[in-house]
Amino acid sequence: MAANAAQSSLEMIDLLTSNIVNSDAAGYNAKRFSFRDYLHGGTLEDSGYSWKQGRQIVRAGEPTKMMLRGKGLFTVYNPQNSELLYTRLGDFHFDRNGYLASQEGFLVMGTPVESNVQPNGNSQYNKVGPKHEPFAFIDPFGDPAKRSYPQSGPGQQIGRAQPINLAVDPTTGLYLGKYEKLRIDKSGIIWGKYGDSEVSLYKLSLNNFQNLNGLQNFRDVYWKQTSESGPALPSNAMVFNEALEHSNVWSKIEVDYMVEAQRMYAAAINSHKVADRLVQQAIELVG
Numbered sequence: 001m002a003a004n005a006a007q008s009s010l011e012m013i014d015l016l017t018s019n020i021v022n023s024d025a026a027g028y029n030a031k032r033f034s035f036r037d038y039l040h041g042g043t044l045e046d047s048g049y050s051w052k053q054g055r056q057i058v059r060a061g062e063p064t065k066m067m068l069r070g071k072g073l074f075t076v077y078n079p080q081n082s083e084l085l086y087t088r089l090g091d092f093h094f095d096r097n098g099y100l101a102s103q104e105g106f107l108v109m110g111t112p113v114e115s116n117v118q119p120n121g122n123s124q125y126n127k128v129g130p131k132h133e134p135f136a137f138i139d140p141f142g143d144p145a146k147r148s149y150p151q152s153g154p155g156q157q158i159g160r161a162q163p164i165n166l167a168v169d170p171t172t173g174l175y176l177g178k179y180e181k182l183r184i185d186k187s188g189i190i191w192g193k194y195g196d197s198e199v200s201l202y203k204l205s206l207n208n209f210q211n212l213n214g215l216q217n218f219r220d221v222y223w224k225q226t227s228e229s230g231p232a233l234p235s236n237a238m239v240f241n242e243a244l245e246h247s248n249v250w251s252k253i254e255v256d257y258m259v260e261a262q263r264m265y266a267a268a269i270n271s272h273k274v275a276d277r278l279v280q281q282a283i284e285l286v287g
Contacts, residue, residue, distance in 0.1 A: 027089025072235030098167020
């Protein structure tokens with residue numbers, strides 16, 4: 001039992017070390033744990049990850065940096081294997097091909113919208129916007145939540161989700177050769193400044209899951225859908241740009257747990273040493 005307790009304490013220390021090391025990493029989800037019957041062997045149970053909201057990190061002047069407030073994840077496309085991934089980390093930029101991408105090269109997904117022009121605050125319909133490229137990706141679960149259906153009317157999503165591309169025209173220096181600046185509103189719609197007007201271009205693909213801890217960790221802050229997570233569902237999380245979400249690790253609490261884990265480990269080792277001495281004494285008496 002002492003050996004089990006020592007092993008569980010070491011596992012706890014490793015887990016807490018990971019949380020503390022990543023406490024300043026944007027988008028990081030703290031790992032959770034629980035002890036079951038510790039006094040009878042110290043079994044450490046994996047309780048998944050914490051999905052609590054992290055605090056805001058301001059990134060002024062960087063409109064492609066985004067954070068979500070509320071339950072939801074950004075959807076990104078992995079060009080290496082044509083799979084979709086999900087993340088809370090909105091540390092995005094435009095790559096050399098004009099795609100909105102993560103630092104790892106994953107492409108941010110969005111749905112083209114029927115263009116909605118807002119001149120001086122007044123909305124009217126106008127057919128200018130991004131080119132709607134046909135796009136396909138692997139959906140191994142046949143998830144109906146990822147199917148997009150044509151809708152009519154300005155500002156409505158049309159077609160299906162695809163990597164967001166707003167390439168800058170090298171001649172004019174304008175996005176798609178038309179737009180001077182971009183803006184992302186709280187609903188996740190990307191707007192392009194068009195003269196004195198703003199034109200709706202894409203809506204970010206934001207999703208949530210019934211069982212977030214059923215997601216499979218792909219790499220660091222990126223997750224894959226599984227049968228345990230259930231299908232991706234539309235999310236109403238609010239988008240704040242020029243900001244990132246801080247990790248949801250509470251450093252002070254993690255350090256307190258670390259001290260306790262080290263005490264548990266020391267106690268388990270001492271208990272093991274005492275048991276060894278008793279066994280040795282018993283052998284000597286028998287001999």
